[in-house]
Amino acid sequence: MSSNEQWDDTLTRMWDNKIIPNYIDRINISGFSRTGKSTLVQRLTNSVRITFHENMPLEDFLGGMQLVNGSTVWVDGPCAKAMREGRPLQIDELIDHQGALPQEVITTLYAAMDKPAAITLPSGERLIAAPGYCVIATHNPPPDRLPHPIFDRFDVFLKADKLSKGMRAALGSLATKADNVVGYNQPKLSWARPVTVNALLALTQLRKAGVRDQDAAHLLGFTGNAQADFLTAISGS
């Protein structure tokens, strides 16, 4: 894994080598639209997928009581399903509707992204995430627009600034043309990650997975001078 590697190769390699979800289980992919973020995650990980939307009710996210065959039973939503089955929970458009999400959804999201993730369902069941559960979020705006409690819960930040291989394959001969217009008329992908306790926890996990510090710094969202600063700060430890 190299800091020169493209984001989709990094994601694929981390998944194939079981770094995700065994060592790293909170992944944020942000970047230009139509680069293939959501599609890649879905196909690679067989995730349980949800797209956040404005005023999304909790039932759409977590699940709720429903009438099934004449009985009122609890039916898992995507979040509960992923936790129960030990599958990746893919949250698309995480940032876009932050301002318009009900508080209960936000609170549940905090719990879903905790380590270990666990939620007490309205049915009274205490649901603890099964092994294999992880959260992969995708969105267009830079991740530092997330509220800090959510932002800091992510371990790894990938920047989708180029078309994924799958997208290029779909475009065929037009892929080169598409390269020229990726990010056209969209805000620049520049943001800075502060060093937090979670960043250092994630580093510990990446080290256990055998990832070199230089690559780990890049995965954690530190680039350019910030990458060098981070490597310097963690040196000797």
Next chain:
Amino acid sequence: MSEVNRFSALVAGVPLNRGSPVHIEEDELAFTQLSGDQVVAIHTPQEIFPRVHEYMHALHSDEIVMRRVYAGCEFVVMQLAEDCRLHTCCWPWHRYGETPQLIREATKAWLRRELTALNKAIKGGEKVSDFSDFAVRLRQAAIRLGAGINRRRDVLNKVGFREPFYDLANHVLDMFQDGREQEAAAIIQMTFFGPKPAEPKDMANGTGEAVGEKITPYEGVVKQPKMTIVELPHTVRIPEAKIGFRRATMGPRLHRPSLRKPVLPQRLFVKRSPRKPDGTILIDASGSMGSFDVVSKWVERAPFGTVAYYAGSSHAGTLWVYARNGLKAEEPVQPKFGGNTVDGPAIDWLLRQKPPFIMITDKGFCGASDSFAQIARLEVLEKQGIIKVMDYAHDEEAEPF
């Protein structure tokens, strides 16, 4: 540009007991603001290597300790010594080869650029002082060594010291690696600057009174061999010591022969001013000198000067003042031992005498722990025009003063 970096990873690495510094991004400025052992701010430019360098200062430099350790050293010597200490002993990645590639490549690029700029300046005829040249190269050597870019056996050649500074660099680099930075700084100070005038803040009692004394950083740091100064009895008048006359534009007496000239010269009066070229000549009387007659010959050529010679044994030495103010000893005392050893104290003595200074030596200093530094020191003093150095095969016709 001066902008606070609110997300600085660099300050995250500074331990709490060193303070809570702010990280300020600059265009080119690089320094770490210290207050005692606390880090107030880290100023870094946009290049990677200076950021690592300033981080090292933030972790390991202490203003109070530095003042104590480098007492008697010029600020530039203190800076150089502290930089070398950090890079040889405190590079963040301790083991050879562990430096992350990103940082290693950035460091190499920075080093390459700095060395190229220095060599280009010298080649282009720019005046670069001996100290500046030495400081840049020594710092380069320390950085290359600490970062694992070059091995010890290659680093000095890579950086390109010229003699006699190669030997000096070799020794002080060893000292830095051994944790003897105080000694290394003292040697660098004495080689390039000599003793430093005391400043009020140097005075231990903090009264703020400068007594005009000079602090030698060697005091208690570098062991120098003992030199005994023997003032031989000056009982014999030197025949060549004659006071001359000179013509002047005013004075008590007219120069009558000038009155017969068709055009009166401007200098018409005679003034009986002693025209006695003086100064001090120091002769290295070690075995390499050859015939001891050279001492007498210099007395004839500089009859009003102070003429002295020195030699050493394995651990100490003696300096004999043979002639002064037109008088000399009956016979010079032939040294029993033919070593150098006290070259440093002898030069110190010379610089305390009346200028101009001449030293007769083949620069083959040896026998003392800092002989390598004294060779470099003499080279610097010679280049600065403070001491004129002649070897034994000097021009017989040349006037010393």
